[in-house]
Amino acid sequence: MSEERVLLAHGDGGELMGELIERIFVSRLGTGEPPGDDSARIGLWQEASSCRTGARLVFTTDAFVVDPIFFPGGDIGKLAVCGTVNDLAAAGARPVALSASFILEEGLLISDLERIVDSMGAAAEEAGVRVICGDTKVVPRGSADRVYITTSGVGEVPEGVEVSGSGARAGDVVLVSGPMGDHGLAVLSRREGLEFESEIVSDCAPLAGMVEGLLEAATGVRVLRDPTRGGLATALNEIARQSQVAIEIEESAVPVRESVAAACEMLGLDPLYAANEGKMIVVVAEEGAEVALETLRAHPLGAEAAAVGRVDEAREGRVLLKTALGTLRILDRHVGGEMPRIC
Amino acid sequence: MCLAVPMKVIEMEGPVARVEEAGVSREVRVDLVEGVKVGDYVIVHAGIAIERLEPEEAKETLRLFEEMFPEGAESSR
Amino acid sequence: MRDLGELRDPELLRRLAARLKGMAAPSAALMEVCGTHTVAIARHGIREALPKGVRLISGPGCPVCVTPQEEIDFFIALGGVEGVRLATFGDMVRVPGTEKSLEQARAEGAEVLVVYSPMDAVAAAEREPEKEVVFFGIGFETTAPAVALAILEAKGRGLRNFSVLCAHKLIPPAMMALLDSEVRIDGFICPGHVSVIIGGDAYRPVAERGKPCVVTGFEPADVLGAVRMLLEQIAEGRSEVEVEYSRAVRPEGNRKAQELMGEVFEVADAGWRGLGEIPASGYELREEFGGFDAARKFAVEAPEAVEPPGCRCGDVLRGVIEPRECPLFGEACTPRKPVGACMVSSEGACQAWYRYRGQEMDQ
Numbered sequence: 001m002s003e004e005r006v007l008l009a010h011g012d013g014g015e016l017m018g019e020l021i022e023r024i025f026v027s028r029l030g031t032g033e034p035p036g037d038d039s040a041r042i043g044l045w046q047e048a049s050s051c052r053t054g055a056r057l058v059f060t061t062d063a064f065v066v067d068p069i070f071f072p073g074g075d076i077g078k079l080a081v082c083g084t085v086n087d088l089a090a091a092g093a094r095p096v097a098l099s100a101s102f103i104l105e106e107g108l109l110i111s112d113l114e115r116i117v118d119s120m121g122a123a124a125e126e127a128g129v130r131v132i133c134g135d136t137k138v139v140p141r142g143s144a145d146r147v148y149i150t151t152s153g154v155g156e157v158p159e160g161v162e163v164s165g166s167g168a169r170a171g172d173v174v175l176v177s178g179p180m181g182d183h184g185l186a187v188l189s190r191r192e193g194l195e196f197e198s199e200i201v202s203d204c205a206p207l208a209g210m211v212e213g214l215l216e217a218a219t220g221v222r223v224l225r226d227p228t229r230g231g232l233a234t235a236l237n238e239i240a241r242q243s244q245v246a247i248e249i250e251e252s253a254v255p256v257r258e259s260v261a262a263a264c265e266m267l268g269l270d271p272l273y274a275a276n277e278g279k280m281i282v283v284v285a286e287e288g289a290e291v292a293l294e295t296l297r298a299h300p301l302g303a304e305a306a307a308v309g310r311v312d313e314a315r316e317g318r319v320l321l322k323t324a325l326g327t328l329r330i331l332d333r334h335v336g337g338e339m340p341r342i343c
Numbered sequence: 344m345c346l347a348v349p350m351k352v353i354e355m356e357g358p359v360a361r362v363e364e365a366g367v368s369r370e371v372r373v374d375l376v377e378g379v380k381v382g383d384y385v386i387v388h389a390g391i392a393i394e395r396l397e398p399e400e401a402k403e404t405l406r407l408f409e410e411m412f413p414e415g416a417e418s419s420r
Numbered sequence: 421m422r423d424l425g426e427l428r429d430p431e432l433l434r435r436l437a438a439r440l441k442g443m444a445a446p447s448a449a450l451m452e453v454c455g456t457h458t459v460a461i462a463r464h465g466i467r468e469a470l471p472k473g474v475r476l477i478s479g480p481g482c483p484v485c486v487t488p489q490e491e492i493d494f495f496i497a498l499g500g501v502e503g504v505r506l507a508t509f510g511d512m513v514r515v516p517g518t519e520k521s522l523e524q525a526r527a528e529g530a531e532v533l534v535v536y537s538p539m540d541a542v543a544a545a546e547r548e549p550e551k552e553v554v555f556f557g558i559g560f561e562t563t564a565p566a567v568a569l570a571i572l573e574a575k576g577r578g579l580r581n582f583s584v585l586c587a588h589k590l591i592p593p594a595m596m597a598l599l600d601s602e603v604r605i606d607g608f609i610c611p612g613h614v615s616v617i618i619g620g621d622a623y624r625p626v627a628e629r630g631k632p633c634v635v636t637g638f639e640p641a642d643v644l645g646a647v648r649m650l651l652e653q654i655a656e657g658r659s660e661v662e663v664e665y666s667r668a669v670r671p672e673g674n675r676k677a678q679e680l681m682g683e684v685f686e687v688a689d690a691g692w693r694g695l696g697e698i699p700a701s702g703y704e705l706r707e708e709f710g711g712f713d714a715a716r717k718f719a720v721e722a723p724e725a726v727e728p729p730g731c732r733c734g735d736v737l738r739g740v741i742e743p744r745e746c747p748l749f750g751e752a753c754t755p756r757k758p759v760g761a762c763m764v765s766s767e768g769a770c771q772a773w774y775r776y777r778g779q780e781m782d783q
Contacts, residue, residue, distance in 0.1 A: 199366035258365035324430045325437040327465025390537025391566040400667035401423035412439040
């Protein structure tokens with residue numbers, strides 16, 4: 001049984017599919033027990049005698065179609081796990097379980113699939129979560145671009161934790177957990193027609209641990225948001241709108257790696273709109289800001305955290321940028337596919 | 344339509360050079376710049392080096408600004 | 421580059437901005453003719469640092485915006501030809517043709533490859549000999565040499581499946597044409613990288629018509645410095661060509677690049693959106709490069725070019741109105757749902773005004 005490529009037959013529910021699931025998925029993601037029911041039970045209450053009445057359930061889902069599927073610093077599998085874990089973390093939740101569904105294009109190299117699933121297993125372990133159920137489909141060559149992954153995640157928000165997009169208040173401080181734009185540019189560096197060499201590596205990482213530490217140590221954390229597609233600018237605009245506040249940030253305060261800045265210049269892009277997959281925006285009450293920043297910086301994934309701005313009352317729903325000149329302008333959300341420019 | 348960035352030549356072979364800035368590097372054509380050599384800074388547009396950048400001149404520009412906008416001369420605003 | 425880092429020092433920038441704003445300056449309308457300047461000015465809020473009475477106008481400096489509808493329609497129509505793979509700079513992808521944009525054509529099945537360099541398009545042609553790669557040659561004198569080089573490269577490699585739809589335009593003829601229009605222009609911020617190629621001397625005819633010209637770089641410090649130089653010329657009644665961007669621009673420009681362009685292209689009359697036909701303002705491929713000329717190689721049905729109703733891109737491109745004076749601006753026409761090229765293009769004046777607006781302009 002050494003088929004090198006995914007065949008349509010792998011998706012038809014028969015023995016070949018069973019073998020594929022066992023060999024590729026269960027061996028890497030499972031507990032060692034054979035898959036049984038189509039759904040999995042999740043225990044939220046660890047002991048029968050205690051009742052976590054304050055705990056709330058959070059549920060999220062995401063599809064991943066990144067091209068190319070392997071990029072510096074990660075792959076579609078790692079992205080799928082981290083993306084969903086980070087959505088849960090942004091809700092203040094501890095990730096409890098993930099599901100993963102795969103749509104495979106006929107002809108996909110099995111070795112590529114193994115590499116991707118290995119990567120998912122490693123990311124899940126780092127995040128302290130397991131993939132407990134999933135699905136596999138195979139479509140004819142040409143009907144999909146190698147592999148698409150959909151992950152859903154369930155998380156538990158501890159009692160007392162209240163973070164939401166509408167929680168920002170005037171006077172709050174806006175932090176980012178590290179430099180912006182790594183993931184977006186890492187992926188672009190491998191895109192056909194744009195290839196360039198760089199040290200830029202995707203920041204793809206699971207942030208649940210960092211967030212848990214933050215919520216334990218700091219008071220007044222009101223908003224958490226992972227700035228993925230559309231970058232920091234778009235995420236801040238979402239927060240400003242949801243919370244009905246204005247946010248003002250300082251361009252020179254936003255950390256951006258030199259290499260990312262150079263690549264953006266070369267391609268005519270703005271790092272404020274480039275995707276991140278291992279960063280958190282933290283909006284925290286002023287009195288908790290210093291501790292929050294220290295806590296982030298003490299964590300390996302937040303070592304370069306920085307304060308970038310403040311929340312204001314005026315001009316609800318607006319994000320303003322103070323330029324290097326000291327002039328103020330509006331920072332809009334992302335509009336269309338920001339294509340590398342020549343102009 | 345003038346997006347072009349200064350980058351340093353780190354390798355050269357015939358009309359192709361590898362240019363680098365802050366760890367980002369790319370191959371570009373240097374046919375348009377006479378006598379370019381490793382260590383030179385060139386301005387890169389659309390994958391082509393269009394001119395050598397003179398670091399001395401960058402200093403000149405800074406000096407020009409110092410003259411035009413002297414430090415200490417307070418403005419009325 | 422360390423000295424460039426110094427040019428970006430926020431302390432320096434704040435000082436330059438404050439000094440400029442405090443300058444006793446004549447009232448003046450200064451025009452830039454380069455999309456990259458349009459964006460740099462908007463992005464860094466340069467307008468907020470101008471002395472009272474000084475206006476910065478945007479001219480026809482966005483290569484995507486000035487490319488006439490017919491040329492865009494023709495290129496998009498080529499995407500419908502069997503075996504053709506269109507290659508383009510990213511800037512063109514969302515620009516609306518009369519019927520659809522490249523983006524929409526791609527959704528309908530056209531093959532569209534976004535490239536950073538015309539050389540990447542040549543490489544694509546070499547990789548896939550069964551495809552006809554057609555590259556959209558837009559841009560001014562900064563980009564034309566790169567396209568010329570790509571054509572020579574394709575010729576040298578013996579490729580038969582690479583061609584260019586040549587739509588290059590030349591800046592100085594457009595500037596001269598603007599001098600005869602009704603728009604008040606007291607001086608020009610000249611495009612730094614076009615000038616790298618054509619040289620500072622190329623603007624002498626404009627200066628001789630009484631308009632100061634300063635060849636300007638793209639750092640905010642460059643623009644602030646250039647505005648100061650222009651205002652000083654105006655105050656002193658001079659009209660000369662000065663080069664602020666001396667670290668890259670020579671009076672004679674880049675001779676090698678000029679030779680290369682001359683080898684592959686010949687000057688021809690060209691149509692500009694908004695400015696109409698301007699004599700000797702564009703490039704065509706020379707006869708001997710006919711095999712690489714998409715206009716000669718292919719015959720396609722392009723729709724009758726129609727400007728979107730109500731769109732005033734033409735007037736914006738000539739500097740007759742500011743983007744916010746267009747009745748569609750910010751309401752019917754936004755970056756999210758753009759009507760005309762000036763709002764779609766990332767270097768268009770309308771998009772720059774909208775995206776980087778100051779607070780007082782907020783809708």
